[in-house]
Amino acid sequence: MRDPASIPDSELGRTEVKTTTCYMCACRCGIKVHLRDGEVRYIEGNSDHPLNRGVLCAKGASGIMKQYSPARLTRPLKRKDGAERGANQFEAITWDEAFATLAERLGRIRATDPKKFALFTGRDQMQALTGMFAKQFGTPNYAAHGGFCSVNMAAGMIYTIGGSFWEFGGPDLERAKLFVMIGTAEDHHSNPMKRDLGRFKRGGGRFIAVNPVRTGYAAIADEWVPIRPGTDGALLLALIHEIIELGLFDRDFLTRYTNAAELVNQDEASDEFGLFVRDPDVPVRPDTFETPDKLWWDRHGDKATIARVAGTDGRLMGSYILPDGTPVKPSFQLLKERVKDYTPDWAEGITGIPAATIRRLAHEMGVTARDQKIELPIAWTDCWGTEHDKVTGNPVAFHAMRGLAAHSNGFHAIRALAILMTLLGTIDRPGGFRHKAPFPRPIPPCPKPPKGPQAIKAGEPLTGTPLGWPADPDDLSVDANGEAIRLDKGFSWEFPLSVHGLMHNAITNAWRGDPYPIDTMMLFMANMAWNSTMNTSEVRKMLTDKDESGEYKIPFLVVCDAFQSETVAFADLVLPDTSYLERHDVMSILDRPISEFDGPVDSVRVPILPPMGESKPFQDVVIELGTRLKLPGFTRKDGSRKFRDYPDFIVNFETEPGSGIGFLSGWRGKAGEKFLVGEPNPNQWDMYARNNNHYHHEMPRSYQYMRNWNKGYLDWAYRHRLVRYTDPIIPHVYSEVLQKFRLAAEGKWRGKQPPERLRERVRTFFDPLPFYYSPLEWGKSDGTSFPLTALTQRPMAMYHSWDSQNAWLRQIHTSNVLFVHPKVGATANFDDGAWVWVESPWGKIKCQARFTEALEPGTVWTWNAIGKASGAWALDADANESRQGFLLNHLIAEELPDMVAGRPVSNSDPVTGQAAWYDLKVRVTPCQPGEAEESWPQFPPIGPVPGQAIGFKSKVRAFFAGRKA
Amino acid sequence: MRPAFSVLFLTTLIGVGQGLLVALVTAQFFLVIGADGAGETGGFYALGSVLALILLGLGLLASFFHLANPGRAWRSAAKWRTSWLSREVILIPAVCGLAFLYALVHWLGWSPVLLVFDNGKALDLPMALGFAAAGASLALFVCTGMIYACVRFVRQWASAWTVVNYLMMGLASGFTLAAAYAALSGSALRDFLTVAALALTLLAMATRLYQVRRNGRVRLKSTLKTAIGSHHPQIRQISQGFMGQSFNTTEFFTPGAAETIRGLTLFFTLAGFVVPAILLAASLGGDYGLLMVAAALCQYAGLLAERWVFFAAGNHVQNLYYQARA
Amino acid sequence: MSKVQLALVIDLNVCVGCHACVTSCKEWNSSGWAGPMTDENPYGADPSGVFFNRVQTYECGTYPETETIHFPKSCLHCVEPPCVPVCPTGASYKREEDGIVLVDYDKCIGCKYCSWSCPYGAREFDPVQGVMKKCTLCVDRIYDKTLAEDRRKPACVLACPPGARLFGDVNDPASEASRAIRDNGGFQLMPEWGTNPANHYLPRRKTSMTLHHDELVRVDNPLKIEGELPRPSFNAPSIDDLSSW
């Protein structure tokens, strides 16, 4: 046998190592791909990449099996003439035909009514490009996955502190002493989070996990705090209560850097009620978003003065009368009053967490924040000109994700979390929460959605960006009657702050023609006929439903995917995408870059293999389409082609002619001498590739902290066009933005007002201070019939629906079970491993139940998206995924009946439109003897489509790079 | 443990073969020292030995099905110092060779005297080869038994009783076959062999049932506590780490073992011991050759089932690690 | 005993059960010296495959005092490997120079006997080559001079995101691995069999916080600045209201 130690592997065959960026998930780690004789042999983490520094996750290391998956689509397809949609009958066509079909159809739509074209994109990372395409096309009906994903997390925190978790910021585990993780199973920051957590624990940090389930991260927590799902708002408010009650908040931080001390108008009769009082004599720039004219009550002079004037100190508490007789209170006082009754004992009854534990948690947070202060010898200057000779921090860090977000009360729960973090003084400070460029953003950020039907004009681009951040009711996308102008009803009065849209309602709305019917829907990288839709069985029917004339209610469906997903079967036109190892991609600063705490980082993907078959990067498809449709962004004045292809586009595109701002921030300028802003550089791709596919700009240390109020940083960011203004970004402990919507609901707003039927809803949920209410779905079923809350969790080794085709990963999770507490079995009379029916008010499924003690007994859960439709993903029709695996989504309603004036409304957070996946209530009963031990519902098996490399589908696969064994 | 059919056939077939050889040699010896005058033809021994050879050969053939790389089987003799498997691998051809020589000299009627004892009895070449073959067969029983008995991690196997049972059941089945053979060929050895077969069958039943009882009581020496090094009193596996299959789940587990074992234990007790014993007893003293062939066949079927149970009842320590698919 | 004994030390205190070590192992070894690592029925019902490393999950205790333990397991490279002497061909062997237990595929006849003699269920049979396989401690990586020195480690160790896998010579008291074992109560699996596994595990270690009542009150409590008194306030009723001495 070859001696393993003396003949290294690298000396066999023709080997090469190329670097690119992983896309087995959205974390985007740097990878080194080893090829042997042109075939992928080994993928390892790139040690020189800032994100993963050499480590790799289970998915990333299985990239080979994705690349060579038999589910790969390799040819453009059109539905066979005469075949029914959904029957999975396709014929291969040429790209020319595909483009011609699309250009003709879309051209017609654009020339008549551009909103009849809807573009929705799932787990992609090119929203800057797809969003721009939609805008240029002129349709507001564009959204990416954010609405059904975690928009509550983005909106709740960005509307409060100007930044968020997710890709926008995170816990500084290098310096934290106490780390509280809430409702997170895996998250996007997969590898960095694990790396940091490992280091944090080894350094002796204390790690507390708040989660109904103890798996993954929570497993290694020093303390597991099981909580009833959907009740975190109560916990967080009780923590705030206790911290205020005991004086464990960071007073200096609150007064100086937040709006806690600013005075709120308490004159109920006034149209200004609940808004900050302002001094009309203070000059205010018209373009400012953070006006310097607000007042506080000076402790020393015992009178109202302009907030933050040197020598004064605002009071946080009390109730005061201004000289003009207006009663006012500091917003902190209002918070204190708000949480007065939110005691730990109250929260115990809701969350199931003992009051003593809640108190202790509050004490641990407060005392750690106060007594273990960090001081860094870094001088900086704040926005008011005060010079500081050090940066200080309170080492309590938090992280939260969809456990908080995916509930219909998530926005307020997340606001409560952001406020708790603010009370503890941990915003952009060492050991606490840290922003990542381009955050912090103004509260709210500047882009605004289209403000009405006038924004949509035949043959013209959209006015405004399809998605944006409303600052007040006038920013909503509604018509004169206050009704939605978007297909998904985003930015309507039903979900005013739906900053990522509501993709989860797109199909239902289009099917019903509410608010209007559309013509063509294009889905990119979203498995909307399966795991990313609620009410899956019904939605699948809507996709094939016809009107009286025999036309499909959704006339034309285009799916761009790289694999044979469940959704592909429903397409009229299938565009085969490349794999991540075969294309150029950018993780752009205009989108969601991979920035670090210390400065902006963006990165690229470069092809290391040729495209398989006739697959084509969707980016190139977008550019080609934009060119054929002669969209202004993609063509010259004379209508000629502006960009050769995507790489050319990335290099040469500028937000405005001559703006110097493009998709990539590194090596700009003719010779690559500039960053962030500078002329296009023809060699930019090479320069990225040479630098391990990323550009990392490390800012001076004095710009790295306190960025919301850091004069140096804000000036720097302004000069480099990361922000439009240099105003400080003052955390909104009290949200004036929300209050403005409430005022509109109360008829006190001079601009747009909600339709009558929605006034009460808006008034209730647009509370300027966080409050607790039970998830909306719970009001639609009685707790006795449906006593259990059903959740899903991300398995660390699988990515949504797309890894079941992966021969290695699917062996780790080839099917899923419903985890239940043994008590559930004892009550309903079934044993561990029994087959059970799970019913919600909206549907039922059959699956296998397993007992576990690692969960809150009122909760049941399963791994997300393991269940598959029979025959999809190139799996055999009887694969475990379809016969034993199941999808919880069949049980989740996409709309709740009788919500407003007898009409259904999306099953979403009423503020943001976040899909309320985790509000689901169910009951579990055993199957009768004789019932098949097979999951239910089952769907007729589908087979492969033309071009699928079924030759690979041998019964035995012994992959051996460069030589197939 | 998953009973592999190749191994079931291997161990039972060579068991019968070895037993038959031992029976032939014992019978020859019995005639030499016992009943004066009575004798058997060389052909009787030669044919019997060829029968044993065939059985051994079939067993060997079966064993090749167990090897994934039979072409390299010759390598398996390498580690006779440490591996009972190597020792078995060396002994099987040795037994075959001796059986062949034993048959050959009998066939040729070549019986030079090697030793003459004081009492006038002489040791001739066939007898000497017979002793060697029987000795080797007995040693082979020990090797085969030890292959399993030395697997410390299967408590049901790891005892002297495994060796005793391999020996006893091999002898019993070999003697039963020998008795049937003697009856069919009208040999004078019929009754001697029948009595011996009966005694060995009953003895084998006793030792085997003792082992069944003992196995019902043995507990794994390891627990989940030592398996994962946690001191917690209650430990459960939630996931074995994969939901597909693997070598560790297919080789070491027998689907539906518990019920099948119960049924098959009853079956092998009856078919392997009780029924043959009755048949043997019934045919004592009479000319019931076919009945005795039936006894031998029935016993073989029973012992195949016994071997299945032997494997399936073996609970390997590694199984602690493979308890939950989720 | 060999002078050098290479081994993995797995820190259960930080293992989050992500399976990165599982697939990175499969990937490195699939088309490496130890490969292929065959998958049967890769896209059908009940797929089955060769993996050298598995991550299992155990639960201890009952709600709410439940612990979840993620537990990676590969060949432990026993110092007294019971799997080696039973191998009839000598295909299974323990390397003199570093204590790694390996299988020589050219000698293995696929009799599977060694696997019966491993109490840990660490051996895997490859049905395509018909030979026994197992973790090689990435012997074809760790000595490869063409790799950067810090990458000459097992694939699973390099991949492990939280750094729960240490690699080193457990016979060298100064190695990181030995130190981790000594300092953190490292233990071996199933010591009762006398196999003396070279791989060690580090147990869960908890950080807790003790709070004293005084810390909740503190003289510089901001409530005082706001004119309120921290709870319990200094002038709340006490026994001094009644008694005097």
Ligand SMILES: Nc1nc2c(c(=O)[nH]1)N[C@H]1C(S)=C(S)[C@@H](COP(=O)(O)OP(=O)(O)OC[C@H]3O[C@@H](n4cnc5c(=O)[nH]c(N)nc54)[C@H](O)[C@@H]3O)O[C@H]1N2
């Ligand atoms: N019950 C329940 N449902 C949920 C969730 C939950 O927690 N519970 N989570 C929700 C959340 S947060 C999300 S984000 C969604 C995710 O749901 P989706 O956005 O639908 O994501 P995936 O299923 O991962 O993948 C979508 C499609 O992308 C394709 N794809 C993979 N790689 C490529 C590529 O390179 N190019 C192209 N063109 N296509 C590719 C895949 O084949 C697949 O068909 O699911 C949601 N659904």
Ligand SMILES: Nc1nc2c(c(=O)[nH]1)N[C@H]1C(S)=C(S)[C@@H](COP(=O)(O)OP(=O)(O)OC[C@H]3O[C@@H](n4cnc5c(=O)[nH]c(N)nc54)[C@H](O)[C@@H]3O)O[C@H]1N2
């Ligand atoms: N490996 C892998 N990584 C992924 C993905 C994947 O599919 N696979 N998907 C990516 C995507 S699109 C997203 S959006 C992120 C999501 O990342 P996560 O937010 O980590 O995803 P979830 O699995 O939804 O995790 C939610 C967690 O919240 C808990 N939970 C549910 N309800 C509640 C509650 O009411 N309160 C509390 N405290 N906890 C609760 C659940 O038990 C679960 O542990 O992950 C990304 N990363």
Ligand code: SF4
């Ligand atoms: S976390 Fe894993 S799958 Fe995601 S990018 Fe990184 S290595 Fe790839």
Ligand code: SF4
């Ligand atoms: S763990 Fe098993 S295979 Fe590895 S050396 Fe020890 S006994 Fe042998």
Ligand code: SF4
């Ligand atoms: S399977 Fe191979 S390594 Fe194992 S005992 Fe048999 S010959 Fe030796």
Ligand code: SF4
């Ligand atoms: S050391 Fe190498 S062979 Fe062993 S488990 Fe780790 S990666 Fe696999």
Ligand code: SF4
């Ligand atoms: S890679 Fe590390 S953290 Fe992940 S399962 Fe393996 S040992 Fe645990």
Ligand SMILES: [Mo]
């Ligand atoms: Mo998501």
